[in-house]
Amino acid sequence: MSLYDDAVLVLKGYEGQEELRQAYLDHLAAHPDGLWKACHAGHLTASALVIDPERGRVLLTLHRKLRMWLQMGGHCEPGDPTLEAAALREATEESGITGLTLLPGGPVRLDRHPIPAPCHWHFDVQYAVLAPPGAAHAISDESLDLRWYAYDEVPGVADTSVVRLLDATRARL
Numbered sequence: 001m002s003l004y005d006d007a008v009l010v011l012k013g014y015e016g017q018e019e020l021r022q023a024y025l026d027h028l029a030a031h032p033d034g035l036w037k038a039c040h041a042g043h044l045t046a047s048a049l050v051i052d053p054e055r056g057r058v059l060l061t062l063h064r065k066l067r068m069w070l071q072m073g074g075h076c077e078p079g080d081p082t083l084e085a086a087a088l089r090e091a092t093e094e095s096g097i098t099g100l101t102l103l104p105g106g107p108v109r110l111d112r113h114p115i116p117a118p119c120h121w122h123f124d125v126q127y128a129v130l131a132p133p134g135a136a137h138a139i140s141d142e143s144l145d146l147r148w149y150a151y152d153e154v155p156g157v158a159d160t161s162v163v164r165l166l167d168a169t170r171a172r173l
Helices: 003-013 018-030 083-095 151-157 160-172
Strands: 043-052 057-063 072-075 109-114 121-130 143-150
Touching (some): 003 018, 003 083, 003 121, 018 043, 018 109, 018 121, 043 083, 043 160, 057 083, 057 151, 083 121, 083 143, 109 160, 143 151, 151 160
Parallel strands (some): 043 121
Antiparallel strands (some): 109 121
């Protein structure tokens, strides 16, 4: 199965955010290259919130280009077999944590947001990953900083999309 086919199946099976989910499916139907950064009409991305539920905290990255505290994530790559694999790869690369595991149940949320030209939109498929006990993180080239935040600290440092992702993740836990 191709990554495109996986993305369509994941989105068809996703429950909630019906209008947005349909916008993602319509985008893929209109743009067979809609998973790749080269698609200037917009492209799917895969992200993951790194969470440590035992300690009530999440790991956020201070994004190098955007200079915002965000979840880990980014563009799909040709070697990614699934959206889940892309999200897990991005979370591992950007956090430096080995042994992350996906929170069961598929994507936690969808978040479409505008981005600077030449592209126009990121259609982000958002997952959550569980950090193993004693996880040690390491800053990647894409980050200015990585920091653990208690759940109640997140609204003070991150935008509403991250807060909504945290709320949806906690509801699934």
